[in-house]
Amino acid sequence: MPKLDGKVALVTGAGRGIGKAIAVRLAADGARVVLCDKDLAFAEHVADKLRKTRYDAIAVRADVSVWQDVETLFIEVSRVFGGVDILVNNAGIRQDISLHKVAEQDWDSIISVQTKGCINCCRLAQAHMVTQKWGKIVNISSPVPAVLGEKTQSLYAAANAAIDGFTKALALELGPFNINVNGIAPDYIDTEMLRDTAKQQGMYIDDFRKIAVSQIALKRMGDSDDIAGVVSFLVSEDASFITGQVIQVKGGP
Ligand code: NAD
Numbered sequence: 001m002p003k004l005d006g007k008v009a010l011v012t013g014a015g016r017g018i019g020k021a022i023a024v025r026l027a028a029d030g031a032r033v034v035l036c037d038k039d040l041a042f043a044e045h046v047a048d049k050l051r052k053t054r055y056d057a058i059a060v061r062a063d064v065s066v067w068q069d070v071e072t073l074f075i076e077v078s079r080v081f082g083g084v085d086i087l088v089n090n091a092g093i094r095q096d097i098s099l100h101k102v103a104e105q106d107w108d109s110i111i112s113v114q115t116k117g118c119i120n121c122c123r124l125a126q127a128h129m130v131t132q133k134w135g136k137i138v139n140i141s142s143p144v145p146a147v148l149g150e151k152t153q154s155l156y157a158a159a160n161a162a163i164d165g166f167t168k169a170l171a172l173e174l175g176p177f178n179i180n181v182n183g184i185a186p187d188y189i190d191t192e193m194l195r196d197t198a199k200q201q202g203m204y205i206d207d208f209r210k211i212a213v214s215q216i217a218l219k220r221m222g223d224s225d226d227i228a229g230v231v232s233f234l235v236s237e238d239a240s241f242i243t244g245q246v247i248q249v250k251g252g253p
Contacts, residue, residue, distance in 0.1 A: 008031065008033075008082065009031040009032070009033050009084075009235070011033065012036045012089055012090050012091035012117065013064075015040075015046060019035075022088050026086065026231070027050050029236075032056040032057070034084070038061065038062065063113075064116075064120055064121060074124040084128060084135075085128075086137075086235050087122065087137045088231055089139045092114050092142075092193075093109065093110065093113045096152040096200045102155060111159050114160060115159050126174060126177075129174070129177065134178050135177070135180070136234065137174075137179065138182055138184060139184075140184050141184075142187065143186075167244065180235075180240065181243055182234050182242060183245070185248045186249045194208075215252075216250070216252050226249060
């Protein structure tokens with residue numbers, strides 16, 4: 001029997017990149033998967049492919065930073081599947097901006113998507129998990145500071161450090177209800193976000209990759225499946241005594 005048979009997994013930002021790989025992996029592990037993204041067409045495309053492979057999957061549009069969107073998302077999941085057993089907070093945006101150039105809306109947008117988005121989803125997911133005394137939450141953040149030590153990431157670092165603090169505190173709050181709350185801080189995973197970063201820094205992606213690889217201990221870029229595999233482990237019973245941990249998955253110490 002697949003290890004997540006019967007479980008419902010909600011993955012945010014599942015339309016592409018790391019979130020897509022996580023959704024595909026959890027479906028292969030036997031979960032019924034809800035793919036949430038602010039861009040419904042991307043999420044729908046992935047859900048469609050999963051259904052054609054006879055996996056149980058639906059796509060739902062929600063901007064995780066919007067309180068009402070997340071309320072509607074959870075109502076829809078309850079209607080279709082009954083409740084969320086596994087939540088992966090992956091939706092995120094990246095900000096590369098020096099502090100002296102920051103406008104209020106820059107800070108508002110990164111903290112809203114990265115941090116508030118994660119908290120919005122945990123708030124609604126935990127109710128069902130507490131009732132059934134079983135749940136798995138994985139929050140995706142980012143190593144602080146980043147592997148290449150860019151000097152334009154103070155806002156991004158603050159928003160991600162907040163997620164890691166929230167993960168550890170929530171693990172204490174939800175531990176008595178048999179809910180594991182862990183984090184993954186990936187870096188240098190070859191996705192659209194990474195390509196956007198290279199562009200923002202005025203670099204060709206191949207040059208960006210070369211510099212990154214030279215500084216990564218394992219001498220290769222990461223792949224979205226490198227993160228999906230760790231999520232699969234953290235939500236499995238093999239990891240049932242791990243909670244409140246943030247695992248850095250970045251090819252080096
Ligand atoms: P990506 O930009 O390729 O994909 C992000 C997905 O999230 C997109 O489908 C996007 O539409 C969705 N999304 C963005 N804002 C949203 C919102 N408000 N509501 C719902 N969906 C939203 O990014 P990725 O590289 O796959 O990154 C995934 C996660 O990993 C992010 O949280 C990111 O901060 C983190 N991360 C990635 C890297 C990396 O090397 N790629 C490094 C550090 C951290």
